[in-house]
Amino acid sequence: xxxxxxxxxxxxxxxxxxxxxxxxxxxxxxxxxxxxxxxxxxxxxxxxxxxxxxxxxxxxxxxxxxxxxxxxxxxxxxxxxxxxxxxxxxxxxxxxxxxxxxxxxxxxxxxxxxxxxxxxxxxxxxxxxxxxxxxxxxxxxxxxxxxxxxxxxxxxxxxxxxxxxxxxxxxxxxxxxxxxxxxxxxxxxxxxxxxxxxxxxxxxxxxxxxxxxxxxxxxxxxxxxxxxxxxxxxxxxxxxxxx
Amino acid sequence: xxxxxxxxxxxxxxxxxxxxxxxxxxxxxxxxxxxxxxxxxxxxxxxxxxxxxxxxxxxxxxxxxxxxxxxxxxxxxxxxxxxxxxxxxxxxxxxxxxxxxxxxxxxxxxxxxxxxxxxxxxxxxxxxxxxxxxxxxxxxxxxxxxxxxxxxxxxxxxxxxxxxxxxxxxxxxxxxxxxxxxxxxxxxxxxxxxxxxxxxxxxxxxxxxxxxxxxxxxxxxxxxxxxxxxxxxxxxxxxxxxx
Numbered sequence: 001x002x003x004x005x006x007x008x009x010x011x012x013x014x015x016x017x018x019x020x021x022x023x024x025x026x027x028x029x030x031x032x033x034x035x036x037x038x039x040x041x042x043x044x045x046x047x048x049x050x051x052x053x054x055x056x057x058x059x060x061x062x063x064x065x066x067x068x069x070x071x072x073x074x075x076x077x078x079x080x081x082x083x084x085x086x087x088x089x090x091x092x093x094x095x096x097x098x099x100x101x102x103x104x105x106x107x108x109x110x111x112x113x114x115x116x117x118x119x120x121x122x123x124x125x126x127x128x129x130x131x132x133x134x135x136x137x138x139x140x141x142x143x144x145x146x147x148x149x150x151x152x153x154x155x156x157x158x159x160x161x162x163x164x165x166x167x168x169x170x171x172x173x174x175x176x177x178x179x180x181x182x183x184x185x186x187x188x189x190x191x192x193x194x195x196x197x198x199x200x201x202x203x204x205x206x207x208x209x210x211x212x213x214x215x216x217x218x219x220x221x222x223x224x225x226x227x228x229x230x231x232x233x234x235x236x237x238x239x240x241x242x243x
Numbered sequence: 244x245x246x247x248x249x250x251x252x253x254x255x256x257x258x259x260x261x262x263x264x265x266x267x268x269x270x271x272x273x274x275x276x277x278x279x280x281x282x283x284x285x286x287x288x289x290x291x292x293x294x295x296x297x298x299x300x301x302x303x304x305x306x307x308x309x310x311x312x313x314x315x316x317x318x319x320x321x322x323x324x325x326x327x328x329x330x331x332x333x334x335x336x337x338x339x340x341x342x343x344x345x346x347x348x349x350x351x352x353x354x355x356x357x358x359x360x361x362x363x364x365x366x367x368x369x370x371x372x373x374x375x376x377x378x379x380x381x382x383x384x385x386x387x388x389x390x391x392x393x394x395x396x397x398x399x400x401x402x403x404x405x406x407x408x409x410x411x412x413x414x415x416x417x418x419x420x421x422x423x424x425x426x427x428x429x430x431x432x433x434x435x436x437x438x439x440x441x442x443x444x445x446x447x448x449x450x451x452x453x454x455x456x457x458x459x460x461x462x463x464x465x466x467x468x469x470x471x472x473x474x475x476x477x478x479x480x481x482x483x484x485x486x
Contacts, residue, residue, distance in 0.1 A: 114357065122474060155466045222371070234474035234477055
């Protein structure tokens, strides 16, 4: 049985402001639940589950008691199209200092939370150390970002910052995908750098683009005007990142 | 002013059954509107717009009269988070016979409409001739597929079919991404073939996988378990398709 106050609290975590005030965010579904219980058990503050969910066994660890809810109660808290059998409130991590080496994906005003989460998942696949966002981007702990990230939040460093300053201070090569850039198939992979990702409809602003040391382009053979931001990021990571 | 019947009709087009019954689907926003007016003007049956939208000029062409709506009326019809200034009802195209040469992207039970639309957009970027879907996949004319496709529907052939039969009858090489496949960086690009794309959580079934003539894999360097289906499709197209 869920109290009114609990329901209100959990639903408040669907907004950036609510998460900031509470210092907490929500994860949904057995897959993310298992990721967090395994890799960040101390950050799990409360678990809500229906009797469809079975707690995985982790020898010798203590977790918060599971609060049993009815399907309809859990559905009322869920942000997913298909409400899951389990949902947890987790503590927002303390931001870690950003890395100054290796690869960074840097998003300018990336608005779609699904895209940002998918980009975190790409970073996690390719072993990119961190993803940073400038102003106007989706929030890293937006429920849709967490969902699409598939656990990447536990392995990738994230940061929100004034993007131009970050670029100005970095000695690393900065790559931007533009229509007039150099063919990506003829660009040598690098061991470290910053890959810029622009807004879904406007692309990169001039103010940010001027910090790019390399402009590259993915050759087009068909009629589409552009690729989805996350898809382009995946292709660029696949081509630009040296093993 | 929108009549009740018009509103009901347009809203009915948000379901696969409604579209099939009416033989029509909906496009939203000025960008798609311009694509359809330019490339398939005869399929545009009705246009609904607020006074924010201005009809582009196309010399010598006749279009259906624009029905002016209030913002709130149009918002009530829209499937988008941010309601657009224009929306149109278009005739579902008569299915064209499938191509037997070149590249085909073949989806097995791809459920997320955003993914299917993004895959159409990838096909459109790389000049892939057609995208086919087996049973249990999202519908090509689902509003979110149309939105994410960004006009690809006008250039890419699409088809729904029993996937195993389609594969059995094709003499082309069939590629599937699996964890134990051959490194994609060591796979020679091809001028024609079929790329299989699996369900978002279950991947490809054994029944479909047995038709693959080549198993490939995108090397992983980080901690993620997998890539998003559309992102993986983009990377595979970028690596497998010969110019």
